[in-house]
Amino acid sequence: MLRENINDLIAFAAVAEERSFTRAAARLNVSQSALSHTIKGLEKRLGLRLLTRTTRAVAPTLEGEDLLTTLNPCFEKIETRLMALNDARDQPTGTVRIAATEYAIESLLWPKLSPVLKRYPTVNIEFVMDYGYTDLASAQCDAGVRYGEQVSDGMIAMRIGPEERMVCVGAPAYFDEAGSPEVPQDLTGHRCINLRLSTHGALYAWEFEDEDGNEIRVKVQGQACFNTINPVLRAALDGHGLALIPERLAQPHVAAGRLHLCLERYCPYFPGFHLYYPSRQRPSSAFEVVLEGLRERG
Known part of the structure; x- marks a missing residue:
């Protein structure tokens, strides 16, 4: 059917159910003559008489009854689905599904989205830990989280966190033993905790x-190397050398005296975390409340 x-x-x-052109026209908010013209046109295209008309009543023919039996369940399904979509608003x-690093999940996504899950019990969020900039489509993810400057072209990006910076830290015992670097180039003479990047397998060159x-980039050396940031923090707390980690991750330990900062004036700020998703994506009702929950304000 076209x-x-x-x-x-x-x-x-409507006419078959109301058994009246007058009542059906009122129900559809059209004129009776327009409705009669519509039915005649349909019967002509089908080559069938669907309604019998008398001066007192209108009733479906056998063919009309058969068609009505098919139509009603379909219309009811459509109406039920439309009502469900309306309720979803x-x-x-x-x-x-959101792909992000462990640090982004723990420090930003979970604190912001935990209240969303409590407010909307029919919304589910799956966090996919990802350090490799995996393609969203191949990972079957709705969105990913990266630092703003790393968002790919063709994606919608929304800032969800403040500016960030990486800071150089070490345990007090390490500084007592090895002293403190005065400039980034001094790091080549210190034990440092390396981070191996999942994107291409290279060691992260510390940026200042x-x-x-x-820009100053320094390749550091040390006994320990990890491919996620939390173990780097743990190794620094245990006195295995200097580490370059996100300031927000270091701050509680610096405040408690478990870590000390160095080279702070060489540590620049850069765009913070952004949520990115395909520009062609039509947000679902669940995705929209996630967007609202993550949106950075201020």
Whole structure:
């Protein structure tokens, strides 16, 4: 059946159910003459008489009854689905999968989205720990989280966190033993805790900036190397050397005296975490409440 016949079928069902062109026209908010013209056109295209008309009543023919038996369950299904979609605006439902690093999940995503899960019991969120910039489609994820400067072209990006910076820290015992570097280049003479990048397997070159805004990159050496950031913090707390970690991760330990900062004036700020997702994506009701929950304010 051609799509243009759908409205005509709705008109036919209304007349067949009301047994009256007058009542059906009022129900559909059209004129009686327009409704009669619609039904005649439908019957002509089908080559069938769907309604019998008398001066007192209108009733479906056998063919009309057969068609009505098919139409009613379909219309009811559509109406039920539309009502469910309408309800979803008030009660969002669905699952959202987000790919992010462990640090992003623990420090930002979970604190912001935990209240969302409590507020919307029919929304599910699956966190996929990812350090390799995995393609969202291949990972079957709705969105990913990266630092702003690392968001790919063709994606919608939304800032979800404040500016960040990496800071150089070490345990007090380490500084007592080895002293403190004065400039980034001094790090080559210190034990450092390395981070191996999952994207291409290389060791992360520590990044700093001088007073003129020039970038300084230092390749450091040390006994311990990890491919996630939390063990790097743990090794620094245990006195195995200096570490370059996110300031928000270090701050509680610095405040408690378990870690000391160094080279702080060489540690620049950079764009914080952004949520990114395909520009072609049509957000679901669940995705929309996740977006709202993550949105950075201020």
